[in-house]
Amino acid sequence: xxxxxxxxxxxxxxxxxxxxxxxxxxxxxxxxxxxxxxxxxxxxxxxxxxxxxxxxxxxxxxxxxxxxxxxxxxxxxxxxxxxxxxxxxxxxxxxxxxxxxxxxxxxxxxxxxxxxxxxxxxxxxxxxxxxxxxxxxxxxxxxxxxxxxxxxxxxxxxxxxxxxxxxxxxxxxxxxxxxxxxxxxxxxxxxxxxxxxxxxxxxxxxxxxxxxxxxxxxxxxxxxxxxxxxxxxxxxxxxxxxxxxxxxxxxxxxxxxxxxxxxxxxxxxxxxxxxxxxxxxxxxxxxxxxxxxxxxxx
Amino acid sequence: xxxxxxxxxxxxxxxxxxxxxxxxxxxxxxxxxxxxxxxxxxxxxxxxxxxxxxxxxxxxxxxxxxxxxxxxxxxxxxxxxxxxxxxxxxxxxxxxxxxxxxxxxxxxxxxxxxxxxxxxxxxxxxxxxxxxxxxxxxxxxxxxxxxxxxxxxxxxxxxxxxxxxxxxxxxxxxxxxxxxxxxxxxxxxxxxxxxxxxxxxxxxxxxxxxxxxxxxxxxxxxxxxxxxxxxxxxxxxxxxxxxxxxxxxxxxxxxxxxxxxxxxx
Numbered sequence: 001x002x003x004x005x006x007x008x009x010x011x012x013x014x015x016x017x018x019x020x021x022x023x024x025x026x027x028x029x030x031x032x033x034x035x036x037x038x039x040x041x042x043x044x045x046x047x048x049x050x051x052x053x054x055x056x057x058x059x060x061x062x063x064x065x066x067x068x069x070x071x072x073x074x075x076x077x078x079x080x081x082x083x084x085x086x087x088x089x090x091x092x093x094x095x096x097x098x099x100x101x102x103x104x105x106x107x108x109x110x111x112x113x114x115x116x117x118x119x120x121x122x123x124x125x126x127x128x129x130x131x132x133x134x135x136x137x138x139x140x141x142x143x144x145x146x147x148x149x150x151x152x153x154x155x156x157x158x159x160x161x162x163x164x165x166x167x168x169x170x171x172x173x174x175x176x177x178x179x180x181x182x183x184x185x186x187x188x189x190x191x192x193x194x195x196x197x198x199x200x201x202x203x204x205x206x207x208x209x210x211x212x213x214x215x216x217x218x219x220x221x222x223x224x225x226x227x228x229x230x231x232x233x234x235x236x237x238x239x240x241x242x243x244x245x246x247x248x249x250x251x252x253x254x255x256x257x258x259x260x261x262x263x264x265x266x267x268x269x270x271x272x273x274x275x276x277x278x279x280x281x282x283x284x285x286x287x288x289x290x291x292x293x294x295x296x297x298x
Numbered sequence: 299x300x301x302x303x304x305x306x307x308x309x310x311x312x313x314x315x316x317x318x319x320x321x322x323x324x325x326x327x328x329x330x331x332x333x334x335x336x337x338x339x340x341x342x343x344x345x346x347x348x349x350x351x352x353x354x355x356x357x358x359x360x361x362x363x364x365x366x367x368x369x370x371x372x373x374x375x376x377x378x379x380x381x382x383x384x385x386x387x388x389x390x391x392x393x394x395x396x397x398x399x400x401x402x403x404x405x406x407x408x409x410x411x412x413x414x415x416x417x418x419x420x421x422x423x424x425x426x427x428x429x430x431x432x433x434x435x436x437x438x439x440x441x442x443x444x445x446x447x448x449x450x451x452x453x454x455x456x457x458x459x460x461x462x463x464x465x466x467x468x469x470x471x472x473x474x475x476x477x478x479x480x481x482x483x484x485x486x487x488x489x490x491x492x493x494x495x496x497x498x499x500x501x502x503x504x505x506x507x508x509x510x511x512x513x514x515x516x517x518x519x520x521x522x523x524x525x526x527x528x529x530x531x532x533x534x535x536x537x538x539x540x541x542x543x544x545x546x547x548x549x550x551x552x553x554x555x556x557x558x559x560x561x562x563x
Contacts, residue, residue: 013560050407053560076409082563086400090308102300103408145404 001028003063003153003184004049010057011044018044019208021058026186031179033199033216034188041208042188043083046157050080062153076104079151083158083188085142089131093119093141096130097148104149111148118144122170136162143171147178154178154185160194172198193283224259229271230278231256240270259284301405301415305392305422313426316384317433323380324373324434328441331369335446354505361525366446367454370438371524374458377434378465378519379498385427385466386490389473392419393552394483397562412557420474420549427466435459454528461522461533464541468518469494471548478556515540 004026011018019041026032034042047053049060051071060067062074087096094115101111119126124140133141139162146154154175160168175198179185189195195202196216204212224247229235231254240246245262254277260267271279345353345363357375361368393416396402405415438455442448472493477486497517504510504520514520521537 047403047563052403052406052563054558072409072411075407078407080403080407082403084400087404088308088399088401099300099304100404100408103410 001064002026002061003028004032004060004186005062005064006045006049006058006060008058009045009048009055009060011041011048011053012056017208019048019205022205022208022210024203024210024213026184028184029179029182030200031175031185031187031198033195033202034186034205035190035192035195035202036205037190040205042190042205043157044208045205046080046155046186046188049155050075050078077152079146079149079154081139081142081146081154081156081159083161085135085138087130087138087141089129091130092126093124093128093130093133094126096141097126097145100145101148106149114148114150115144118147118174121174122167134162136164136167139163140167143174147174150178150181150183152183154183155188156185157188158190159187160189160191168194224261224284226257226259226280226282226284227267227271228255228257228278228280228282229274229276230254232275232277235274239274243267243270299418301410301418302422305419306425309388309392309422309426313429316380316430320377320380320430320434321437323376324437324441327369327373327376328445331366332445334369335364335366351506354502357505366442366448367451367528370442370451370455370458371528374462374524375519378462378522381427381430381434381462381466382469382494382498382519383491384430385468385470386473386494387487388423388426389470390477390486390490391473392423393474393477393556394480394486398483400563402561403563406561413553416474416478416553416556420552423470423474424467427463427470431459431463431466434462451528454531457527457531457533458522458524461524461527464533464538465518465522467545468541468548471545471552474552475548475555478552478559481559481562483562518544 002025004024006022006024009022009024010020022041022045024045034045036042044053048055049062049067051067051074054068063077065074067074091099097115097119098108098111101108101115115126118124119140122140122143124137124144128137130138130141139159143159146156156175159171163171175185175187185198187195187199199216201213201215203210204214234254235251235256237249237251240249240258243260243262243266245260246267247259247261249256249258357372361371363369363372396405406412435455438459439449439452442455469490473486473490476489476493477483480486480489497519500510500513500517501519504514504517518541521541522533527533
């Protein structure tokens with residue numbers, strides 16, 4: 001069964017395009033990545049699904065029900081963490097979380113137990129005032145309020161910003177645990193590596209349109225690595241001649257950079273023969289993927 | 299009910315200060331009255347010699363200032379101004395603050411309709427205004443008793459306070475309506491206060507110059523003019539009907555526009 005299904009979902013803000021003809025199918029029990037550069041339409045799609053804004057065309061269903069007609073019924077089973085977290089500054093963390101819990105018709109004691117459990121795991125001080133929290137801590141409040149009612153669908157919009165690596169790890173563990181218990185997750189991000197770590201499938205959105213839906217395993221096989229080398233003496237281009245899978249080489253004095261996809265041994269053999277002063281190998285950012293892979297692969 | 303209590307708690311501190319302000323305003327005014335009345339007839343005669351313009355500016359025309367009821371009638375305009383500023387700010391704020399403080403991505407993804415959120419907020423607003431009104435009523439009666447020992451016109455005060463409540467309700471819903479229509483939440487409070495200011499200034503214009511008399515339907519302050527209420531001893535049914543119509547219209551507009559539009563997130 002599809003938990004989320006959109007058909008030609010379109011949203012214009014006046015004349016400017018938010019999203020156009022978005023077709024998405026998120027299956028029950030999967031962790032679905034939603035990736036694209038900033039301003040591509042990820043948040044617009046999510047806010048339309050949640051009924052915060054209304055579509056100008058097409059339709060969307062969650063749990064098989066139309067989002068524009070059954071908003072409250074659907075929202076009862078959704079946990080949402082917005083990309084920017086804002087809560088009532090005058091409240092204490094515990095009061096805000098209890099307030100959040102009070103909407104779901106849960107037993108107040110159970111809510112409290114769950115709040116304390118999650119807060120302890122994320123190292124969140126419940127007695128502080130929202131106003132005094134750092135951005136990372138506000139994000140933790142967001143995570144707890146999103147998960148405390150054990151929703152069937154968890155929607156996360158750029159959730160990792162502000163979290164340190166340890167917290168990110170715990171947060172991902174928490175999500176995997178909820179997923180194992182049966183929750184479906186829609187995870188939006190502009191960072192490819194974090195989507196790769198967590199998701200089963202991924203939709204790529206650019207300029208308001210879905211340009212590809214792919215299994216993460218397929219994507220990983222095809223992933224380019226970005227190499228940046230610095231050498232003691234300038235290197236001529238010919239040293240890399242015959243290396244298959246290399247694209248976009250630029251040489252600037254003593255530094256060389258290129259994208260590479262292929263057997264690692266082939267490239268390291270060449271690199272090993274150079275007089276290196278520095279070597280960086282990293283995942284290319286999304287824009288580079290789009291430039292070197294998706295525009296041609298489309 | 300959770301939203302209702304939350305809103306009530308949020309506004310409680312501000313409400314205490316507003317009420318305190320009203321008590322102090324009434325108290326100091328009545329102290330003024332007591333020195334006034336001690337000076338006797340000479341003060342009233344002095345004031346009567348003031349040019350009409352000055353009298354109008356201070357809202358003194360048509361009142362017998364030697365009587366406590368006359369004095370209170372002049373005071374009522376200031377009470378009404380305070381109460382309507384409170385109401386307009388409350389009405390626009392209680393709706394617009396979720397967008398202004400960017401908490402709409404919290405409250406409006408909960409399993410409640412926007413309509414229910416508004417209902418809870420309006421109920422909390424009305425209760426706040428009732429508290430404001432009752433505090434004003436009780437402190438009026440109390441200080442009038444302390445400084446003049448004249449309790450003969452308690453009934454008139456109750457009438458004036460009913461009028462005050464109507465004014466509060468009108469400007470509260472002016473606030474909710476502007477907040478519901480405007481997608482720029484910071485703007486709605488300014489628009490609501492501009493409407494309030496316009497109505498207040500128009501009242502003066504009408505008092506200055508009888509040529510403007512027909513415009514009295516445009517300003518709610520004229521619906522509940524202390525002079526008329528004290529003179530006739532009751533509220534005007536026609537004005538009450540207009541008030542009812544105005545409020546109902548604004549309630550409908552608030553609900554229909556706010557539930558249909560995109561939220562500013």
